[in-house]
Amino acid sequence: MPIKSEPVEVNIGPQHPSTHGVFRMVAMIDGERITDVKMIVGYLHRSMEKLAEERTYTQNIPFTDRMDYLAAMTSNLGYCLSVEKLAGIDVPERAQVLRVIFAELQRIASHCMATGAFINDCGAWQTPVMYTFRDREKVLDLFEMTCGARITTNYMRIGGVAFDVPDEFLPALDMLINDDLPFRFEEYDQLLVGNEIILMRARDVGVVSPEMAINASLSGPMLRSAGIAWDLRKADPYSGYDQYTFEIPVGYNGDSYDRMVIRIEEMKQSLRIIRQAVHILPGGPHKTEVPLAIRPPAGEAYSRVESPKGEVGFYVVSDGGAAPYRWHVRAPSLINLSVLKEMTVGQTIADAIVTLGSIDINVGEVDR
């Protein structure tokens, strides 16, 4: 007698331990296999792009913290770059280097979070996330030392950075990037990269083909895992990234494992950049004096930076007033998420969770 079966609709999220916030996917499941996935976003929508139209350009910086709250520095940077481009503001040399230092520290912190949470999604019982959080905490300590906040830093300003670094910052940074983190990243290499269970769980899971990656406009580790060498720090350098020597790790398979390894390698490359940046850190002012209520000339500007999650772009339209006429954010989390269905259909639930973890979404940025 043939066994009759019918697909089951399973609601994964918005309240689920592994959806990284309030992301929701409705999966049709046949046994353990996923036959269809419907993504539902918007549970964290805060209407930031609209709210920004009522606030001055400087007042909008804190919004960018709350978008990608795991990589607030790079969001800040992208927004400030776009306003500077629009208003034609020059940034002092010291501020450029400080921005690079903090953006790369933020990349380390965000990738620590992504890697730990990814292994957690693979089913490890909180241990990797504790290890990576330990290193993330040290980076956040530096943030706190400099600007008083750990997560929502609000550190970049239009025309520079908010504060110069305190005296104790550089010794602490030196200890972090030369003593602590290199050792930790070697530890990640040994514990995670060769781990057979992680290989079994993440190899060939959530595969993105290069064509799919380009067609869906993916960016960040998602794109690079598919074998496409693309990094805005190299392709469209901003904040003086062209003066640093570093490499872009690129994968072969486009699977979850490649994305994890790429993140670990990128953290090492970030350390390289920070070392060079500390070496060339010039003196001088940390900020160009700009009026608090900037009134850029009417026009539009789009500037993009390579955030840990991918290309985060800020499109600002000015009508000459004190508030932007239109503000649009290209959020890498949302766009990287758009291929989730193609990646997960045909896999098991467990694979879907691993895939979602490897995309490294941030629901604050998905919904804005």
Next chain:
Amino acid sequence: MTPRPLTLITDNWYDIRDLSNLSGKIEELIRDANGPHWAVWVVSALLGAIGIVAFIGGVAIINIWIERRVVGRMQSRLGPNRLGPFGLLQPLADAIKLMQKEVLQPKAADGLVFSIAPIAFTVPGIVIMAVLPWGRNMSLARLDVGILFILAMSSLGALAVFTGGYGSNNKYALFGAMRVIAMLVTYEIPSVLALLGLVLFSGTMDLADMVLFQEKFWIPLVLVQPLPFLIYFISSSAELNRTPADLAEAESEIAGGYHVEYSGMKFGLFYAAELINAVAISAIIATVFLGGWWFYKLDELVPGWMIFIGKIYAVYFLFVWTRGTLPRFRIDQLLAFAWKWMTPMAFANIIVVAAEVLIWDETGASAGLVLPLYIAFNMLFAGVLIVAWVRFMGPRFSRFPDRLRYFDRIDVPSLPAMRAPAPAAAAPKSGSGAPARSASEGGGDLRGGRLVGGPRP
């Protein structure tokens, strides 16, 4: 009882170092008072049951603390350290909190099944404790077929988990329940086969006799039988739902699985029973593989049950360790692991053990000669089998010579709009191995092509 010259243990009834003294004294008292014959059995059974349940209760409380503390250390944090010295009162606070909470029951749940599951889940762990030899004469129920009883009981837990998952009428719970049944069917076989090797070797199914066998030949069976130890450890960790195989509750996938709908003390029972079952399985391993209450000359100085508990916690630490360290398998990988690796290896082991027993019996060689040879051979055998499996049958991951490529330069192809003012777009073809499409001929067309940077210096 044979005289033991070194022993500190007396035969006084109050000497709790050998608890059989106490029951012997009670027996004596009842006989002296001309009590009925069955009263001896009833009273000693009750006493033993009370003792075991008290032990289980203590274990459930203390293991919460141990597990959280040990895993906390593994995760480079402190673990509970606020309530009482070293956070020892934390489990009590947890228990009080769980008791205060409302026990919710989904409207569509099958009430009886839903309520019975947590209770049924606690039973096997307790019952297993009854047949284990806690000391030289300290079995509450010494069964001739103790191993059979243990195997039957330890698979009952999965049934309770299935009951709970099925009864709560939740899709996640149902997934957990289905996974439990698949794992039960799969992992019973290697675990039974692993223990069968031990039964063959020691020639008895009585747990107390197995300990005596190890005492007689002065060797814990884990040395003679390393492969069954490995197999039994892995398959029992699958049965226990502990982390490399905690698919039934898979927190990150199915959000708790079978106990997703349980709250309050019903959840607390599940939680405690999980620890109790872990201790019960640890006790089985300690008995049959590590020599139970015997440890060379130590059992003449220290009460046997203390040695036994020490061994239980040594094995339990292994369970905590794996839980704190390893990520989870996928269900198909876990089942394939059992069918393709553990079951064939268990069969191979039985053949080897049978041959060894036959050789020993036929030649009548002395144990001092045979056992070291067997130890060496079995260790080698286990090592060779494992390495061979990994080499020839294991999953192959390295499909590419290098894990990653590194680019320190990215040539940006000129997009149509950018082409006119950018003569630098005709960058030289890069010499990387990947199929490169020249920037100038490709223009903005990226289909099929890849943006390729320069080779690594």
